[in-house]
Amino acid sequence: MRLESVSVRYHRRGPWVLRDATARVDPGEVAVVLGRNGAGKSTLLQVAAGVLRPTRGRVVDRPRQVGWVPERFPADQPFPVAYYLTAMARVAGLSAAEADRAVDEWTSRLGIAAFRGVRLPDLSKGTAQKVGLAQAMLRLPGLLVLDEPWEGLDAAARDLVPLVVDEVLAAGGRVLVSDHRNETVRLPGARHWTVADGTVTERAAEEPAExxxxxxxxxxxxxxxxxxxxxxxxxxxxxxxxxxxxxxxxxxxxxxxxxxxxxxxxxxxxxxxxxxxxxxxxxxxxxx
Incomplete structure (x- = not known):
């Protein structure tokens, strides 16, 4: 997947958040998006995920199945957890039986089975983030985009994030992840996209240090x-x-x-x- 000369601004006469950003991530690779707060990391991830259309430029060869986990899961939807996840699984193309199995698996793996009947607005931030991660993985994505995925998660769920990344990569998928907590040390061999002053600088993956x-x-x-x-x-x-x-x-x-x-x-x-x-x-x- 390639970002080709991607530029973004939110208003016609507003400042450019991204300018001529060009980067790539290949099958089986993970790219870590780095940069200070406000540099445009979330904007870049939204463009990559297809959530935001670039003002100029394009995204080429984006996988058809995309899993998108924003930094703050939009939990203001009046649905119980299981109902919401089942509906999202059906939207992703799973059959009713497949959806039920996927919801059972991911609510169990993420430790939120006890919250299946709880409405989304009544969840804590950490539990809501787990629901967001679950919905992204109900159908194995070809591209998984994680914006600050460790934020608000408990220790067990944070330890699960690298395992989720590995599952996507092992299936030939791609992963983009941003993080300001330095948790991405758990992702050795990642490419690095640094966002600064509206531009993106890419460096290839490094061999993990001893x-x-x-x-x-x-x-x-x-x-x-x-x-x-x-x-x-x-x-x-x-x-x-x-x-x-x-x-x-x-x-x-x-x-x-x-x-x-x-x-x-x-x-x-x-x-x-x-x-x-x-x-x-x-x-x-x-x-x-």
Whole structure:
């Protein structure tokens, strides 16, 4: 799939958000879209997914089946989760039986089976994002476009995202993903599209760097903040081992104690001891 001289502006006399953007991603490849907030990453992804028509230029060889997950799932639709997903599966061309199987599979894999009867507006942001990811995967897409897919997800769902990407790539599909949390270190071998000043610079995939695994022991009260800072610095946390309960590390990036699916903050129990072990690092021993 190629973007050929794509330019976008939202108003006739408005500024150009993208100017003559040219990039490509081939079957079995993933491209990570990088850039500061407001640089035009989401605009680029919408054009690639076919959600937004470019003002100039074109997208060539876009796969027929596209899975699109926006940064914020539009959950203001008055449908229960299962009803919505089943309807989307039928729109994607699945039979009634296939739709039922796909909805069962993805609500189970994403841990939202208990919310099948809940209306979309009543979901937390994290659960709504899972519904968005589920609808994109009901029928295996030839192009999967993920705009900040890890945002708001719990740890288990975040770990599932690379597996979903691998499934699409293994079937010969393409994946585009943006991320400001440095979670894309989980996607080795990706191409990189950097958006800046309305232009897109592409560099080919790099061979994954050699990594080392180290162990770090921290007080339990500092586990969430330590893990958040490591992730923000681009390091991958493999697991956390504790002598007692440990705060959820799923969706926070601010060094806080995390939050459950309802948005209630979690706090570590007093006196807990935890080891953030299995933190990966570069071969020279820098902590990850």
């Amino acid at each position: 990594l080392a695994v180290i162990e770090v022991a921290v007080p339990a009260a500092r586990v969430a903040g330590t893990v958040a800072r490591l992730r923000a610095a681009g390091h991958q946390v493999l697991r956390v081992r504790a002598d007692g309960p440990v705060p959820d590390l799923g969706s926070t990036g601010d060094g806080g104690g995390g939050a459950d699916d309802s948005g209630c903050p979690r706090q570590p129990a007093a006196g807990d001891a935890a080891r953030a072990d299995g933190l990966t690092g570069s071969a020279d021993g820098a902590s990850r």
